[in-house]
Amino acid sequence: MTVWLVVLARSARFLGPLAALLLLLLLVYLYEDNPVRDSYGSTALYLVPIAAWMTLALLDATDPQVRELAAVRRGRLRTDTERVAAALAVVAALAVLAVAAPAAAGAFERAPTAGDLAVGLLAHLACGAIGVGLAACAARPVVARPAVGAAAIAGALLVLVVLGAPPMSLLDALHDDGPTAGPLIAAGALGAALVAAALALMGRRE
Amino acid sequence: MTRALRFHGVVKRYGRRAAPVLADVDLEVRPGEVVRVTGANGSGKTTLLRLAAGVSRPSAGRVERGGRAGWAPDRLDAAPPLSARELLRALGVAPGEAAALAERLGFAAWLDGRLAHDSSGTLHKVLLAQALAGDPPLLVLDEPWAGLDEDARAALATVLAERRERGAALLLSEHGAGPLAADRTLTVGAGRIEAAAP
Numbered sequence: 001m002t003v004w005l006v007v008l009a010r011s012a013r014f015l016g017p018l019a020a021l022l023l024l025l026l027l028v029y030l031y032e033d034n035p036v037r038d039s040y041g042s043t044a045l046y047l048v049p050i051a052a053w054m055t056l057a058l059l060d061a062t063d064p065q066v067r068e069l070a071a072v073r074r075g076r077l078r079t080d081t082e083r084v085a086a087a088l089a090v091v092a093a094l095a096v097l098a099v100a101a102p103a104a105a106g107a108f109e110r111a112p113t114a115g116d117l118a119v120g121l122l123a124h125l126a127c128g129a130i131g132v133g134l135a136a137c138a139a140r141p142v143v144a145r146p147a148v149g150a151a152a153i154a155g156a157l158l159v160l161v162v163l164g165a166p167p168m169s170l171l172d173a174l175h176d177d178g179p180t181a182g183p184l185i186a187a188g189a190l191g192a193a194l195v196a197a198a199l200a201l202m203g204r205r206e
Numbered sequence: 207m208t209r210a211l212r213f214h215g216v217v218k219r220y221g222r223r224a225a226p227v228l229a230d231v232d233l234e235v236r237p238g239e240v241v242r243v244t245g246a247n248g249s250g251k252t253t254l255l256r257l258a259a260g261v262s263r264p265s266a267g268r269v270e271r272g273g274r275a276g277w278a279p280d281r282l283d284a285a286p287p288l289s290a291r292e293l294l295r296a297l298g299v300a301p302g303e304a305a306a307l308a309e310r311l312g313f314a315a316w317l318d319g320r321l322a323h324d325s326s327g328t329l330h331k332v333l334l335a336q337a338l339a340g341d342p343p344l345l346v347l348d349e350p351w352a353g354l355d356e357d358a359r360a361a362l363a364t365v366l367a368e369r370r371e372r373g374a375a376l377l378l379s380e381h382g383a384g385p386l387a388a389d390r391t392l393t394v395g396a397g398r399i400e401a402a403a404p
Contacts, residue, residue: 003288003292003293003295003296006287006288006292007286007287007288010287010288011287062286063282063283063284063285063286065279065282065283066282066286066293068261068277068279069277069279069297069333069336070296070297070298071261072259072260072261072274072275072277073274073297073298073299073336073339073340074297074298206261206262206263
Protein backbone atom coordinates (compact mmCIF):
# COMPACT_ATOMS: atom_id res chain seq x y z
CA MET A 1 0.00 0.00 0.00
CA THR A 2 2.86 2.34 0.88
CA VAL A 3 4.15 2.56 -2.66
CA TRP A 4 0.85 3.90 -4.00
CA LEU A 5 0.96 6.61 -1.32
CA VAL A 6 4.54 7.45 -2.34
CA VAL A 7 3.47 7.71 -5.97
CA LEU A 8 0.57 10.00 -5.01
CA ALA A 9 2.83 12.19 -2.87
CA ARG A 10 5.52 12.53 -5.53
CA SER A 11 3.01 13.19 -8.29
CA ALA A 12 1.64 16.14 -6.24
CA ARG A 13 -1.85 15.22 -7.45
CA PHE A 14 -3.06 15.28 -3.85
CA LEU A 15 -2.66 19.06 -3.71
CA GLY A 16 -5.91 19.86 -5.56
CA PRO A 17 -8.31 17.91 -3.31
CA LEU A 18 -6.36 18.89 -0.18
CA ALA A 19 -6.57 22.57 -1.11
CA ALA A 20 -10.29 22.19 -1.83
CA LEU A 21 -10.90 20.66 1.61
CA LEU A 22 -8.92 23.39 3.38
CA LEU A 23 -10.83 26.08 1.47
CA LEU A 24 -14.20 24.51 2.34
CA LEU A 25 -13.24 24.21 6.01
CA LEU A 26 -12.23 27.85 5.98
CA LEU A 27 -15.56 28.87 4.41
CA VAL A 28 -17.66 26.76 6.79
CA TYR A 29 -15.81 27.95 9.91
CA LEU A 30 -15.21 31.53 8.78
CA TYR A 31 -18.02 32.70 11.02
CA GLU A 32 -17.85 31.81 14.69
CA ASP A 33 -20.47 30.16 16.87
CA ASN A 34 -20.85 27.17 14.56
CA PRO A 35 -23.15 24.42 15.87
CA VAL A 36 -20.99 21.32 16.31
CA ARG A 37 -22.99 18.50 14.71
CA ASP A 38 -24.57 20.73 12.08
CA SER A 39 -21.12 21.86 10.92
CA TYR A 40 -19.75 18.34 10.97
CA GLY A 41 -22.72 17.27 8.82
CA SER A 42 -21.85 19.89 6.22
CA THR A 43 -18.15 19.09 6.07
CA ALA A 44 -18.85 15.34 5.98
CA LEU A 45 -21.06 15.90 2.93
CA TYR A 46 -18.36 18.00 1.26
CA LEU A 47 -15.89 15.22 1.89
CA VAL A 48 -17.75 12.94 -0.56
CA PRO A 49 -16.65 14.74 -3.75
CA ILE A 50 -13.26 15.59 -2.25
CA ALA A 51 -12.65 11.92 -1.39
CA ALA A 52 -13.69 10.99 -4.93
CA TRP A 53 -11.25 13.55 -6.35
CA MET A 54 -8.43 12.29 -4.12
CA THR A 55 -9.17 8.69 -5.13
CA LEU A 56 -9.10 9.55 -8.82
CA ALA A 57 -5.81 11.36 -8.23
CA LEU A 58 -4.32 8.29 -6.53
CA LEU A 59 -5.62 5.72 -9.00
CA ASP A 60 -4.55 7.80 -12.01
CA ALA A 61 -1.14 8.69 -10.57
CA THR A 62 0.26 5.33 -11.67
CA ASP A 63 0.61 4.25 -15.26
CA PRO A 64 -1.86 1.41 -16.02
CA GLN A 65 1.09 -0.73 -17.11
CA VAL A 66 2.53 -0.62 -13.59
CA ARG A 67 -0.79 -1.91 -12.26
CA GLU A 68 -0.57 -4.69 -14.87
CA LEU A 69 2.93 -5.63 -13.73
CA ALA A 70 1.82 -5.66 -10.11
CA ALA A 71 -1.27 -7.70 -11.01
CA VAL A 72 0.80 -10.33 -12.86
CA ARG A 73 3.32 -10.60 -10.03
CA ARG A 74 1.04 -10.26 -7.01
CA GLY A 75 -2.50 -10.89 -8.28
CA ARG A 76 -5.18 -8.51 -9.50
CA LEU A 77 -7.31 -8.51 -6.36
CA ARG A 78 -4.36 -7.91 -4.04
CA THR A 79 -3.05 -5.09 -6.22
CA ASP A 80 -6.41 -3.36 -6.55
CA THR A 81 -7.21 -3.86 -2.85
CA GLU A 82 -3.91 -2.20 -1.92
CA ARG A 83 -4.60 0.76 -4.21
CA VAL A 84 -8.12 1.27 -2.85
CA ALA A 85 -6.86 0.80 0.72
CA ALA A 86 -4.29 3.52 0.06
CA ALA A 87 -7.09 5.84 -1.08
CA LEU A 88 -9.10 5.00 2.04
CA ALA A 89 -6.07 5.77 4.22
CA VAL A 90 -5.57 9.19 2.61
CA VAL A 91 -9.27 10.00 2.92
CA ALA A 92 -9.26 8.86 6.56
CA ALA A 93 -6.47 11.38 7.19
CA LEU A 94 -8.62 14.07 5.55
CA ALA A 95 -11.54 13.02 7.77
CA VAL A 96 -9.40 13.39 10.89
CA LEU A 97 -8.28 16.81 9.68
CA ALA A 98 -11.86 17.93 9.01
CA VAL A 99 -12.97 16.84 12.50
CA ALA A 100 -9.93 17.85 14.55
CA ALA A 101 -8.95 21.17 12.98
CA PRO A 102 -12.11 23.16 13.86
CA ALA A 103 -12.23 21.58 17.34
CA ALA A 104 -8.59 22.53 17.94
CA ALA A 105 -9.16 26.03 16.57
CA GLY A 106 -12.16 26.63 18.85
CA ALA A 107 -14.43 27.32 15.89
CA PHE A 108 -17.59 25.90 17.51
CA GLU A 109 -20.21 27.59 19.65
CA ARG A 110 -19.22 25.22 22.46
CA ALA A 111 -16.47 22.72 23.12
CA PRO A 112 -17.36 19.46 21.34
CA THR A 113 -17.92 16.46 23.59
CA ALA A 114 -16.27 13.11 23.03
CA GLY A 115 -19.59 11.93 21.59
CA ASP A 116 -19.64 14.84 19.12
CA LEU A 117 -16.11 14.05 18.01
CA ALA A 118 -16.90 10.35 17.62
CA VAL A 119 -20.08 10.99 15.61
CA GLY A 120 -18.27 13.62 13.54
CA LEU A 121 -15.38 11.30 12.76
CA LEU A 122 -17.63 8.38 11.88
CA ALA A 123 -19.74 10.62 9.63
CA HIS A 124 -16.64 11.85 7.81
CA LEU A 125 -15.22 8.34 7.48
CA ALA A 126 -18.51 6.98 6.12
CA CYS A 127 -18.88 9.85 3.66
CA GLY A 128 -15.22 9.51 2.67
CA ALA A 129 -15.75 5.81 1.97
CA ILE A 130 -18.72 6.69 -0.28
CA GLY A 131 -16.47 9.06 -2.23
CA VAL A 132 -13.69 6.48 -2.50
CA GLY A 133 -16.12 3.77 -3.64
CA LEU A 134 -17.78 6.00 -6.23
CA ALA A 135 -14.44 7.09 -7.67
CA ALA A 136 -13.00 3.57 -7.70
CA CYS A 137 -16.08 2.43 -9.66
CA ALA A 138 -15.50 5.21 -12.21
CA ALA A 139 -11.70 5.22 -12.50
CA ARG A 140 -9.39 3.24 -14.76
CA PRO A 141 -9.48 0.31 -15.37
CA VAL A 142 -13.29 0.24 -14.88
CA VAL A 143 -13.91 3.38 -16.94
CA ALA A 144 -11.19 4.01 -19.49
CA ARG A 145 -11.83 7.70 -20.14
CA PRO A 146 -11.27 10.02 -17.15
CA ALA A 147 -13.82 12.58 -18.40
CA VAL A 148 -16.53 9.91 -18.57
CA GLY A 149 -15.57 8.72 -15.09
CA ALA A 150 -15.78 12.23 -13.64
CA ALA A 151 -19.20 12.74 -15.26
CA ALA A 152 -20.40 9.40 -13.86
CA ILE A 153 -19.30 10.41 -10.35
CA ALA A 154 -21.09 13.76 -10.63
CA GLY A 155 -24.23 12.00 -11.86
CA ALA A 156 -24.12 9.46 -9.05
CA LEU A 157 -23.72 12.22 -6.44
CA LEU A 158 -26.71 14.03 -7.92
CA VAL A 159 -28.80 10.86 -7.72
CA LEU A 160 -27.82 10.35 -4.05
CA VAL A 161 -28.79 13.93 -3.23
CA VAL A 162 -32.11 13.77 -5.10
CA LEU A 163 -33.03 10.43 -3.53
CA GLY A 164 -32.14 11.66 -0.04
CA ALA A 165 -29.99 8.57 0.35
CA PRO A 166 -26.79 8.54 2.37
CA PRO A 167 -24.93 10.87 2.71
CA MET A 168 -27.96 13.24 2.58
CA SER A 169 -29.88 11.33 5.26
CA LEU A 170 -26.81 11.58 7.49
CA LEU A 171 -26.55 15.31 6.85
CA ASP A 172 -30.22 15.73 7.77
CA ALA A 173 -29.78 13.77 11.01
CA LEU A 174 -26.78 15.88 12.03
CA HIS A 175 -28.48 19.17 11.08
CA ASP A 176 -31.61 18.27 13.04
CA ASP A 177 -29.58 16.92 15.97
CA GLY A 178 -31.60 13.70 15.59
CA PRO A 179 -30.55 10.07 16.08
CA THR A 180 -27.47 9.35 14.03
CA ALA A 181 -26.90 5.60 14.46
CA GLY A 182 -29.18 4.54 11.59
CA PRO A 183 -27.92 7.12 9.06
CA LEU A 184 -24.30 6.41 10.08
CA ILE A 185 -24.76 2.68 9.53
CA ALA A 186 -26.52 3.29 6.20
CA ALA A 187 -23.73 5.61 5.00
CA GLY A 188 -21.03 3.19 6.13
CA ALA A 189 -22.81 0.29 4.45
CA LEU A 190 -23.15 2.25 1.20
CA GLY A 191 -19.45 3.13 1.32
CA ALA A 192 -18.47 -0.49 1.95
CA ALA A 193 -20.79 -1.74 -0.82
CA LEU A 194 -19.35 0.76 -3.31
CA VAL A 195 -15.77 -0.21 -2.41
CA ALA A 196 -16.63 -3.92 -2.79
CA ALA A 197 -18.35 -3.26 -6.12
CA ALA A 198 -15.32 -1.29 -7.33
CA LEU A 199 -12.95 -4.15 -6.47
CA ALA A 200 -15.22 -6.63 -8.26
CA LEU A 201 -15.41 -4.40 -11.34
CA MET A 202 -11.65 -3.78 -11.36
CA GLY A 203 -11.01 -7.53 -11.21
CA ARG A 204 -13.06 -8.02 -14.36
CA ARG A 205 -11.11 -5.44 -16.34
CA GLU A 206 -7.68 -5.72 -17.94
CA MET B 207 1.87 -30.37 -16.02
CA THR B 208 4.20 -31.21 -18.92
CA ARG B 209 3.46 -27.94 -20.71
CA ALA B 210 4.54 -24.51 -19.65
CA LEU B 211 1.87 -22.84 -21.77
CA ARG B 212 -1.06 -23.91 -23.88
CA PHE B 213 -3.55 -21.93 -25.98
CA HIS B 214 -6.80 -23.67 -26.93
CA GLY B 215 -8.63 -21.91 -29.78
CA VAL B 216 -7.82 -18.49 -28.38
CA VAL B 217 -9.58 -15.48 -29.85
CA LYS B 218 -8.86 -11.92 -28.78
CA ARG B 219 -10.78 -8.85 -29.86
CA TYR B 220 -10.75 -5.37 -28.37
CA GLY B 221 -14.44 -4.45 -28.36
CA ARG B 222 -17.42 -6.71 -28.96
CA ARG B 223 -17.86 -5.79 -32.62
CA ALA B 224 -14.19 -5.35 -33.45
CA ALA B 225 -12.41 -7.75 -35.75
CA PRO B 226 -10.30 -10.24 -33.80
CA VAL B 227 -6.66 -9.35 -33.32
CA LEU B 228 -6.01 -13.05 -32.81
CA ALA B 229 -8.32 -15.74 -34.15
CA ASP B 230 -8.47 -19.37 -33.14
CA VAL B 231 -4.87 -19.69 -31.99
CA ASP B 232 -3.59 -23.02 -30.71
CA LEU B 233 -0.14 -23.07 -29.20
CA GLU B 234 1.92 -25.23 -26.89
CA VAL B 235 5.22 -24.38 -25.21
CA ARG B 236 7.17 -27.01 -23.28
CA PRO B 237 9.37 -26.41 -20.24
CA GLY B 238 12.91 -25.47 -21.28
CA GLU B 239 11.79 -24.42 -24.76
CA VAL B 240 12.70 -21.07 -26.29
CA VAL B 241 10.02 -19.81 -28.67
CA ARG B 242 10.61 -16.71 -30.74
CA VAL B 243 7.56 -14.76 -31.92
CA THR B 244 7.96 -12.54 -34.96
CA GLY B 245 5.64 -10.62 -37.24
CA ALA B 246 5.05 -7.19 -38.67
CA ASN B 247 4.00 -4.21 -36.54
CA GLY B 248 0.35 -4.66 -35.54
CA SER B 249 0.33 -8.36 -36.39
CA GLY B 250 -0.73 -9.37 -32.88
CA LYS B 251 2.60 -10.35 -31.31
CA THR B 252 2.15 -8.25 -28.18
CA THR B 253 -1.47 -9.37 -27.85
CA LEU B 254 -0.31 -12.99 -28.00
CA LEU B 255 2.34 -12.33 -25.35
CA ARG B 256 -0.06 -10.45 -23.06
CA LEU B 257 -2.47 -13.40 -23.22
CA ALA B 258 0.38 -15.82 -22.52
CA ALA B 259 1.47 -13.83 -19.46
CA GLY B 260 -2.07 -13.46 -18.11
CA VAL B 261 -2.07 -9.68 -18.43
CA SER B 262 -4.99 -9.93 -20.76
CA ARG B 263 -7.84 -12.44 -20.98
CA PRO B 264 -9.01 -14.20 -24.14
CA SER B 265 -12.35 -13.21 -25.69
CA ALA B 266 -12.87 -16.91 -26.43
CA GLY B 267 -10.86 -20.06 -25.90
CA ARG B 268 -8.58 -20.89 -23.02
CA VAL B 269 -5.01 -20.19 -21.91
CA GLU B 270 -3.35 -22.63 -19.51
CA ARG B 271 -0.07 -21.99 -17.75
CA GLY B 272 2.07 -24.44 -15.79
CA GLY B 273 2.82 -21.74 -13.24
CA ARG B 274 3.18 -18.04 -12.80
CA ALA B 275 4.52 -16.12 -15.76
CA GLY B 276 7.25 -13.51 -15.55
CA TRP B 277 6.15 -10.69 -17.83
CA ALA B 278 8.13 -7.77 -19.20
CA PRO B 279 6.51 -5.31 -21.61
CA ASP B 280 8.79 -3.66 -24.16
CA ARG B 281 8.42 -0.28 -22.43
CA LEU B 282 6.36 1.78 -20.01
CA ASP B 283 4.38 4.70 -21.44
CA ALA B 284 5.29 6.75 -18.38
CA ALA B 285 7.92 5.93 -15.78
CA PRO B 286 6.43 6.01 -12.25
CA PRO B 287 7.91 8.60 -9.84
CA LEU B 288 9.90 5.87 -8.10
CA SER B 289 13.44 4.55 -8.07
CA ALA B 290 14.21 1.13 -9.55
CA ARG B 291 14.60 -0.24 -6.02
CA GLU B 292 11.20 1.15 -4.95
CA LEU B 293 9.45 -0.17 -8.05
CA LEU B 294 10.94 -3.63 -7.62
CA ARG B 295 9.95 -3.66 -3.95
CA ALA B 296 6.43 -2.54 -4.87
CA LEU B 297 6.24 -5.45 -7.29
CA GLY B 298 7.15 -7.88 -4.54
CA VAL B 299 10.80 -8.46 -5.45
CA ALA B 300 12.89 -9.22 -2.36
CA PRO B 301 15.64 -6.61 -1.74
CA GLY B 302 18.47 -9.15 -2.05
CA GLU B 303 17.14 -10.53 -5.31
CA ALA B 304 16.59 -7.01 -6.67
CA ALA B 305 20.23 -6.13 -5.93
CA ALA B 306 21.49 -9.39 -7.46
CA LEU B 307 19.46 -8.95 -10.64
CA ALA B 308 20.53 -5.31 -10.90
CA GLU B 309 24.14 -6.43 -10.71
CA ARG B 310 23.71 -9.09 -13.36
CA LEU B 311 21.71 -6.95 -15.77
CA GLY B 312 23.94 -3.92 -15.28
CA PHE B 313 21.80 -1.31 -13.54
CA ALA B 314 23.14 -1.60 -9.98
CA ALA B 315 24.48 1.95 -10.17
CA TRP B 316 21.00 3.25 -11.04
CA LEU B 317 19.00 1.41 -8.37
CA ASP B 318 18.26 4.52 -6.32
CA GLY B 319 17.83 7.17 -8.99
CA ARG B 320 14.38 8.18 -10.18
CA LEU B 321 13.25 6.02 -13.11
CA ALA B 322 11.91 9.11 -14.86
CA HIS B 323 15.48 10.43 -15.02
CA ASP B 324 17.02 7.15 -16.17
CA SER B 325 17.65 6.11 -19.76
CA SER B 326 15.09 3.99 -21.56
CA GLY B 327 17.66 1.18 -21.53
CA THR B 328 17.87 1.25 -17.73
CA LEU B 329 14.08 1.23 -17.40
CA HIS B 330 13.98 -1.70 -19.80
CA LYS B 331 16.47 -3.60 -17.63
CA VAL B 332 14.30 -2.95 -14.55
CA LEU B 333 11.28 -4.35 -16.38
CA LEU B 334 13.30 -7.44 -17.31
CA ALA B 335 14.54 -7.81 -13.71
CA GLN B 336 11.02 -7.86 -12.24
CA ALA B 337 10.02 -10.50 -14.81
CA LEU B 338 13.00 -12.67 -13.89
CA ALA B 339 12.51 -12.28 -10.13
CA GLY B 340 11.14 -15.30 -8.29
CA ASP B 341 12.38 -17.72 -10.97
CA PRO B 342 9.04 -18.15 -12.79
CA PRO B 343 8.63 -21.30 -14.90
CA LEU B 344 7.47 -19.22 -17.87
CA LEU B 345 9.12 -16.02 -19.07
CA VAL B 346 7.18 -13.86 -21.50
CA LEU B 347 9.32 -10.98 -22.73
CA ASP B 348 8.19 -8.43 -25.30
CA GLU B 349 11.17 -7.35 -27.41
CA PRO B 350 13.69 -8.08 -24.65
CA TRP B 351 16.74 -6.94 -26.63
CA ALA B 352 15.33 -3.57 -27.66
CA GLY B 353 17.32 -0.59 -26.38
CA LEU B 354 20.06 -2.71 -24.79
CA ASP B 355 23.74 -2.22 -25.59
CA GLU B 356 25.97 -5.14 -26.54
CA ASP B 357 27.11 -5.85 -22.97
CA ALA B 358 23.57 -5.78 -21.65
CA ARG B 359 22.35 -8.07 -24.45
CA ALA B 360 25.10 -10.54 -23.63
CA ALA B 361 24.32 -10.38 -19.90
CA LEU B 362 20.61 -10.94 -20.52
CA ALA B 363 21.31 -13.80 -22.93
CA THR B 364 23.44 -15.50 -20.24
CA VAL B 365 20.70 -15.12 -17.61
CA LEU B 366 18.02 -16.43 -19.99
CA ALA B 367 20.18 -19.38 -21.01
CA GLU B 368 20.59 -20.27 -17.32
CA ARG B 369 16.84 -20.06 -16.79
CA ARG B 370 16.30 -22.29 -19.77
CA GLU B 371 18.77 -24.82 -18.37
CA ARG B 372 16.73 -24.84 -15.16
CA GLY B 373 13.59 -25.69 -17.14
CA ALA B 374 11.95 -22.33 -17.69
CA ALA B 375 10.08 -21.84 -20.95
CA LEU B 376 10.79 -18.62 -22.81
CA LEU B 377 8.41 -16.81 -25.15
CA LEU B 378 10.16 -13.84 -26.72
CA SER B 379 8.92 -11.41 -29.33
CA GLU B 380 11.69 -10.18 -31.57
CA HIS B 381 11.97 -8.15 -34.75
CA GLY B 382 15.40 -9.48 -35.61
CA ALA B 383 17.17 -12.58 -34.39
CA GLY B 384 18.37 -12.05 -30.82
CA PRO B 385 21.54 -13.46 -29.25
CA LEU B 386 19.65 -16.42 -27.74
CA ALA B 387 19.05 -19.36 -30.10
CA ALA B 388 15.37 -20.29 -30.36
CA ASP B 389 13.96 -23.79 -30.62
CA ARG B 390 11.03 -22.54 -32.69
CA THR B 391 9.99 -19.37 -34.44
CA LEU B 392 6.32 -18.45 -34.72
CA THR B 393 5.32 -15.85 -37.27
CA VAL B 394 2.14 -13.99 -36.41
CA GLY B 395 0.16 -12.27 -39.11
CA ALA B 396 -3.44 -11.35 -39.81
CA GLY B 397 -4.49 -12.63 -36.40
CA ARG B 398 -3.09 -16.10 -36.86
CA ILE B 399 0.12 -18.01 -36.45
CA GLU B 400 1.10 -18.11 -40.09
CA ALA B 401 4.20 -20.21 -39.81
CA ALA B 402 6.06 -22.24 -37.23
CA ALA B 403 9.64 -23.01 -38.10
CA PRO B 404 12.11 -25.04 -36.06
